[in-house]
Amino acid sequence: MLTLRLTLAAPPLALLLRLLLVCASAGLGLLLLATLSFALDNPDQRAAALVRLAWCLVPLAVTAHLAAALARTEPGTEARCGLDSAGLGPARLPLLVARTAALPAVAGSAAALLVAARSGIAGSSGVLTVPQLPDALARLPLPELSLPTPAAATLLSTVPLLAALAAAWGARPGAPRPWTGTEDTGAAAAASAAGAGSETRATTEPRKVSCRVGLLVGAVLTAGGLLLAAYAARDAAAGGSPGLGGWTFPAEDVAASPLAAGWLLAAFGLVLAGPGLVMLSGRLLGAVRPGPVRLLTGRTLIREAPFLGRELGALSAVGAALVALVRARLTDAGAAVLPGPLVGASVALSGCCVAGAALAALVRARRARAPLRGLLERIGAPQGLVRAVTLLRACVTSVVFAGPAVLAGMFTALPPH
Template sequence: MLTLRLTFAAPPLALLLRLLLLCASTGIGLLLLATLSYALDHPEDRATALLRLLWCTVPLAVTAQLAAALGRTEPRAEARSGLDAAGLGPAGLPLLVARTTAAPSVTGSALALLVTARGIGAAGGVGGSALGPALPGTSAALPLSGQPLPAPAALTLLSIVPLLAALAAAWGARAAVPGATAGPDESWASTASRALLRSSRTPSIEPTAEQRDGTGAPGRAGLLCGTVLAIGGLLLAAVAARSAASGEAARSGAVGDSAASGGWTVRAEDIAASPLAAGWLLAAFGLLLAGPGLTALSGRLLGSVRPGPVRLLAGRSLVREAAFLGRPLGGLSAVGAALVALARARLSGNGPLAPGPLVVLAGVLTGCCMAGAVLAALARARSARAPLRELLDRIGAPGRLGRAVTLLRAAVTAVVFTALAMTAGLLTALPPH
């Protein structure tokens, strides 16, 4: 009952995140069941079936990140304090958050099972015809076999998403208990007050700011490792694309030995197992890892060289929020880089082979989950800036100061990560068509 009350009384952002989680669970359930169906239809091709199952871990990872973001933002601070006063301590709150997060995931998995069974019934199989009328066009959109799926295997695959979402939400709720967030808020208020009082005579950010915000050495290490991984992934994709192009040229030529082809054959089923796809994935992981360090670096550069109050407050807030805001922004920039690369390929007329429905579904799920994680991080950043707004109100600062800080911070973040996505998308190598 408490889980239902918290679910129905949630704010609009939490309801939106739960809706995204439900849709993501449904989509991942369809991907997993389609992989199981392929394995049943091709029992001799175990390597391809295993590869399809491994690629399902990418939307699974972003769904877990969305569930962790939901666990950090829900329940609200007022509800957390009330639950803590009612006797639900730090150990009981993650369990409650896990239950409230697992509810939409279980619903999405049940919808995936229902849609899959009706799709099999539409295809003329014997396993799904008893579940009701077939959905129009389902059998054409889903690559399902006519034979019924084994119930133990299907239920095992569908239980992965709710279990992973519950664990991720519980893990996210551990760092958001009331006792754990009081310290950083107080330190941020004191930091903001010192920054505002010393803005007229402090030429740059204090040397001990890195130790206070906790994003100094870890942020620099993440930025360095992410940059190296992103560059390495782009280079690996470029080498793989060049090797594939030379291999296709050697195969299509009338002269030359056919065994001299050093590249892999460019087909739709070969791209997922190629070094090109490995380079794409490595570059995306590098962008995700470099997000917090890049956000902190932008804040430090914004608050350097004799900053005024607006620049100083905007820079320090970016440094403060880099730990939880940078990673979703880095993931969203990876999705943007993929869209830029696809648009560049379509405009140049040398685009890759048309992706199938499962690839499109996985891409849409990844983008939506990353957008939801960014929205949750922005809501958390807004709540973390509440002491600064109260401080500005107490000292009688004009309202345009807070608006200028917000606009400057948003503009710098948008410019930095848009440039990152554009650069990565323009440098991404694509397979020859």
């Protein structure tokens, strides 16, 4: 009952994320059923079936990340004192959040099952046919034979189970939380009263080191992914080599080629480099005798780098994919870049989930800045200062993450056509 009340009384952002989770779970269920039907129809093509299953892992991981973002937007995860007094301790609170995240995922899996069941009812003599869907979904290899019930149930239960685990992990007591603007004041007072300045620096220093290491590793992975894709495209244009099997990159072979591995590696590098980019931009803004606007903007960016940078890095990877897709359309290589509806649906689901998680992170950051805005109002700061800080922060983050997205999309190698 408490899970249902939290679902019905959720804020608009949580409702939007739940709707995205329902759509992602339904689309992912159709992809998993399509992969199972391909494996049953082509038992001699095990490698191709594994490739299709591997392409389903990408939206599965992004859907789990969306469920974790949904868990962090729940207001109950912040008011732990009141929930503890109500009997929800550190062990029961993740279970409650897991149930609230698993409910929309179960609804999406049920919708995918209803689509497959409706197509089976419409068929004759027990043969499942493709339902009346849009062209992009009608081309999915939905089963031409009846699927085994245990296998279909196992695949469809994967998404709710993983969403529940990710939500419980995101709502754990030790999960990272955004800076609320009052922690520096309390830490400074404690340091001045008890001499705990070294302890305060010790808690913030690991985050800075992790952001720096993430920036370095992300840059290396992004460069390595772009080089791997360029090497694979050049080898395919030259006619292939014995080591690579002589690929010529038809539409059905791109998903299993080093070209796709290079794309995924570059995207993962952009995600890892996100916190370091945010922290670096904040430090550059706060350098060389900054004014109030630059100082406040730089400090907030540094504080928000650990939890906001990865979401913006993932959004930058999606932007790079869009730039590469536009290049492919302009160079008549679009048919080779999107090998059929399976990869296209995976990319669309991943993009929607990444956008939802980034929106949740931005709202959490805005909510965390409320004490700082209240403090500025109490000391009589002009409203133009707050607007200038907001505008400068938005411009800096847009430029910092749009630049790598455009560069990665422009330098990403495309299949020869």
